[in-house]
Amino acid sequence: MTLPPEAEWGRAVALIGSHDSIALACHVNPDGDALGSMLAVGQALRQAGKHVVASFGDHVLAVPRLLRFLPGQDLLVDSARFPAEPDLMITFDAATIERLGLLVPSAKGARDLVVLDHHASNTGFGTVPLVDASAAATAVLAEELIQRLGLHVDRAIATCLYTALVTDTGSFRYSSTTPAVHALAGRLLDAGLNPDAIARELWDRSPFGYLRVLGAALSRAELDRSAVKGAGLVWTTVTRQDRVLNALPYDEVEGVIDVLRKVDDAEVAVVFKEDDEGAWNVSTRSKGTVDVGRACTALGGGGHPGAAGFSSRETPEETVARLTELLA
Numbered sequence: 001m002t003l004p005p006e007a008e009w010g011r012a013v014a015l016i017g018s019h020d021s022i023a024l025a026c027h028v029n030p031d032g033d034a035l036g037s038m039l040a041v042g043q044a045l046r047q048a049g050k051h052v053v054a055s056f057g058d059h060v061l062a063v064p065r066l067l068r069f070l071p072g073q074d075l076l077v078d079s080a081r082f083p084a085e086p087d088l089m090i091t092f093d094a095a096t097i098e099r100l101g102l103l104v105p106s107a108k109g110a111r112d113l114v115v116l117d118h119h120a121s122n123t124g125f126g127t128v129p130l131v132d133a134s135a136a137a138t139a140v141l142a143e144e145l146i147q148r149l150g151l152h153v154d155r156a157i158a159t160c161l162y163t164a165l166v167t168d169t170g171s172f173r174y175s176s177t178t179p180a181v182h183a184l185a186g187r188l189l190d191a192g193l194n195p196d197a198i199a200r201e202l203w204d205r206s207p208f209g210y211l212r213v214l215g216a217a218l219s220r221a222e223l224d225r226s227a228v229k230g231a232g233l234v235w236t237t238v239t240r241q242d243r244v245l246n247a248l249p250y251d252e253v254e255g256v257i258d259v260l261r262k263v264d265d266a267e268v269a270v271v272f273k274e275d276d277e278g279a280w281n282v283s284t285r286s287k288g289t290v291d292v293g294r295a296c297t298a299l300g301g302g303g304h305p306g307a308a309g310f311s312s313r314e315t316p317e318e319t320v321a322r323l324t325e326l327l328a
């Protein structure tokens with residue numbers, strides 16, 4: 001996938017300039033990149049005098065606890081208050097239109113739909129695609145858009161963009177981290193944000209119940225050394241019962257995959273997370289030699305070569321067998 005052409009950037013800037021009201025949306029169950037990028041652009045557009053609403057298409061509009069420190073959340077409205085046929089809609093970090101959940105009808109009804117995304121699995125939806133699979137995060141495209149609009153990145157906007165950047169680069173540990181990524185981080189730091197406070201919110205806080213759920217998940221971990229052509233695969237489950245017993249919301253278990261992926265004996269790590277409706281949301285990580293994104297796309301999901309996911313209604317045992325076959 002190539003970089004967004006100048007013509008597409010020009011169209012996006014012209015459209016934004018010609019509309020007073022703009023609707024923003026990111027993917028369901030938003031992560032730091034999705035929500036941070038959206039709130040950053042939303043605040044910048046409001047700074048320019050635009051009327052902005054922002055949302056994500058979950059049945060309940062609940063910002064994950066780890067991201068509740070982000071500025072700009074007063075822009076958020078639930079899906080019932082989101083425009084049904086916006087003149088201009090901008091999406092963030094969604095590789096497919098289906099990832100917009102309850103906001104899919106609004107995206108289909110929009111007169112113009114600008115898409116900011118960095119997933120190689122992006123399907124090319126929207127009327128103005130600003131998609132760059134080489135970008136470390138959608139935040140890179142969000143900052144580019146803000147700059148092209150001639151808008152100021154203040155501390156609040158920088159906080160959102162920096163959060164988006166550090167979450168999708170694994171705090172600058174992933175291979176997507178480039179000199180340009182560090183240059184962007186430097187520009188954001190110049191805006192006066194507090195990196196240690198952001199790090200504490202993202203990685204150094206958790207309820208006590210999380211420790212018990214993590215312990216249960218690790219006790220069930222399975223290692224298949226022969227999988228992935230002998231590179232190894234480790235997997236586990238986080239059940240709904242685990243969370244209920246420890247009064248732990250679903251969005252608190254995202255960090256389990258980061259513990260599991262440390263195993264030296266496995267190139268690929270997989271965590272099955274059971275949601276409140278009984279479906280399994282599957283997170284996968286690779287250490288760099290295996291493309292998990294391609295396998296997850298084949299199973300109805302998507303993502304990046306090193307980090308991807310999908311959903312399943314089959315048992316974890318059945319699903320991991322299918323995934324292992326695709327990674328063979």
